[in-house]
């Protein structure tokens with residue numbers, strides 16, 4: 001598959017310079033066809049019966065295996081969730097943190113991680129990375145770790161700056177559980193989650209899957225409480241709700257995912273080319289270079305991820321809205337003076353030139 005063939009899978013690219021996979025990836029025709037096929041079957045055959053249940057269970061396991069392969073971990077350690085936010089909630093609630101415990105995070109995080117941290121009741125220590133060089137991140141985060149730290153919780157790739165945060169270095173330096181928010185990494189950059197305690201996936205972003213799909217890697221399922229059980233948590237249960245948990249991380253499966261969504265996610269994962277990471281990194285490099293050539297201040301330092309954040313000359317929300325009217329989809333980052341362009345393996349030079357034209361004019 002070459003770039004033009006890869007682009008042809010995404011009808012939206014025929015019209016728009018779609019640079020917002022950091023929010024929602026473009027949908028491929030094959031993904032939507034897989035969803036339609038599944039829904040047509042439900043329409044025709046109903047949503048009950050042995051075959052329906054068997055097919056659903058098979059689809060769930062297929063999805064778990066695909067996601068596990070993306071994370072380089074065994075499927076028994078992967079729970080199917082509806083989002084990164086849900087994955088963070090499952091991990092953080094399961095740790096049963098108490099007042100007096102501390103969790104360490106950064107000021108580059110999304111509420112999908114911060115909300116669950118706050119709700120845990122632990123004290124949240126925030127390393128201040130904004131305005132600092134990406135190379136300072138390790139020292140700044142390490143300075144917040146102390147004897148009461150029960151969890152390090154941060155993203156692999158910051159949704160704001162596009163910087164890769166020092167998750168590997170933190171893992172190596174501290175013997176404290178680490179939860180990695182993988183919303184902006186899985187499908188965008190190579191990931192090996194096996195060194196971490198918890199690692200989340202959002203299906204709808206860089207995997208270009210349907211909305212409300214995701215996953216959570218759990219290194220040691222036996223040591224995390226099932227704090228918010230779904231029907232999938234149990235093998236058997238008592239009249240008072242006590243239950244024998246399923247084997248492995250499947251006990252953390254968060255909800256009944258629509259089979260159409262699960263089928264769509266498998267199709268989406270299968271349609272990504274092997275060269276996805278190199279190509280996406282190259283388009284992000286090119287995007288940075290073009291912005292700099294045009295005299296635009298770029299926030300994202302070189303050599304990080306597929307997100308390129310920059311400072312538009314005008315108001316970010318107005319600039320992004322005007323770009324949209326010109327067929328260029330980017331995200332203004334609320335509460336900052338920044339706009340973010342998401343560069344995928346499907347992004348081409350024409351998309352980037354359209355971006356430049358839309359924001360420089």
Ligand SMILES: Cc1ncc(COP(=O)(O)O)c(C=O)c1O
Nearest residue numbers: 083084085110112155159183202
């Ligand atoms: C870094 C990060 N974490 C979490 C989220 C929330 O993702 P989800 O909608 O899958 O919960 C986002 C969404 O933009 C994100 O960028």
